[in-house]
Amino acid sequence: MTSVARNWAGNLTFQPRHIGCPRNLEELVELVERSEHCRVLGTGHSFNAIADCDDTLISLHDMPTAVSIDSGRATITGMVRYGDLAIRLHQAGWAVENLGSLPHISVAGACATATHGSGDAHGVLTTAIASITFVDGTGRVVCFDRAHPDFAGAGVHLGALGVVSELVLELVPTFEVRQWVYEGVPFTEVAQHFDEITSSGYSVSLFTTWDPPVMRQVWVKERVDGDQPPAPGRRWGGSLADGPRNPVPGMPAQNCTPQQGQPGPWHERLPHFRLDFTPSAGEELQTEYFVPRPLALDAMKALARIGKRIASVVQISEIRTVKGDDFWLSPAYQRDSVALHFTWIADEAAVLPVVAEVEEVLRPFEPRPHWGKIFTMPAAELRARYPRFDDFVALTERYDPQRKFVNAFLAPLLLR
Ligand SMILES: Cc1cc2nc3c(=O)[nH]c(=O)nc-3n(C[C@H](O)[C@H](O)[C@H](O)COP(=O)(O)OP(=O)(O)OC[C@H]3O[C@@H](n4cnc5c(N)ncnc54)[C@H](O)[C@@H]3O)c2cc1C
Structure with a gap:
């Protein structure tokens, strides 16, 4: 097993007794x-200790890796990364509906935390799962398909039900995407045209540092279906970028997927970052909160009011839209959502007080934090954000009666 000692961001050291x-x-x-x-x-x-364990940390790197495609579905084993899966799917004429900002992550790990991309019509990546097979806490191999009564509870599982050994994903026919970047879109325009902006492409991301109140960049990823005119030179008070960009200030554009309307396969455009280059900033911490879409503009205005404070420790913020779903622990559970993301500087002591302030400002908007990123929200508040949380706890008790999969991160949430 390689690089088990630290997580990707390097802010955590895992110290299991066994690997x-x-x-x-x-x-x-x-x-x-x-x-x-x-x-x-x-x-x-x-970015948080969700995967950590003081006893046995399991790596699936030595398990056989397999992808098989049949009748519009892909069956994959537990350690397949999106980047590798995507190449196989595209070669066979298929795609998954959406991707996150980077292809480097494992499908099982991403779905466990409800990782998401952007798009008014697209749910978190977990929504592509047609069935999920895992080894539960008793050593049984269990499989849930969409018709199974526990499926909605098991999709976003935080690694608390067992070890996912196989996933079946629903596919869509492969497609091409082109992306355009607009610069300098003022908040006032975003407030007036939010729905128009987020529906202007298959997947749209807005990037800001909150101070000044302007979107440094708006990335519009369009599906290419036949002949389409080029994007207008000016939109929403911003102008089309005259070259490729990286959303993170100071990072090179070559790390990013091709822009300026150059069409290409879905998996080389939907993520912002290329598989063979450093994603995002490299040295960073991240947090993210899902708020209900109808409250999103007010939530953004509230954040702009503490914009100077955020800007003092943020590298970039990204605003994305996510369709609501029915997974009990999905931050988009039964809410069409806007996800407000922060890529912070890699200085936990400086960042955590600002994270707490952001949570305070967002509290009236019922934020649900991303399960794989840093947050300070107390367990009781977090649980209260999810109407089916107690049902999820009961599910974990059923499939993991000895509480083998409960670590220090999950204990305040799952033990009663
Ligand atoms: C640069 C960067 C960019 C990011 N961009 C996005 C983004 O665009 N959108 C977004 O939503 N998130 C994003 N994230 C967050 C990331 O997608 C999530 O943290 C995701 O869960 C990471 O997947 P992983 O394979 O590394 O899982 P890990 O971090 O290794 O594990 C996450 C959880 O999944 C569990 N798990 C992993 N594999 C299995 C398995 N086989 N069986 C059971 N449980 C398992 C672990 O125990 C743990 O609880 C980003 C992170 C980084 C570092």
């Missing part, structure tokens, strides 16, 4: 059965 690297399903079952506590580490791209 378990099963080579097949039988070894995985045996490992779970004999572990007192265990957690799986995916590609380690979470």
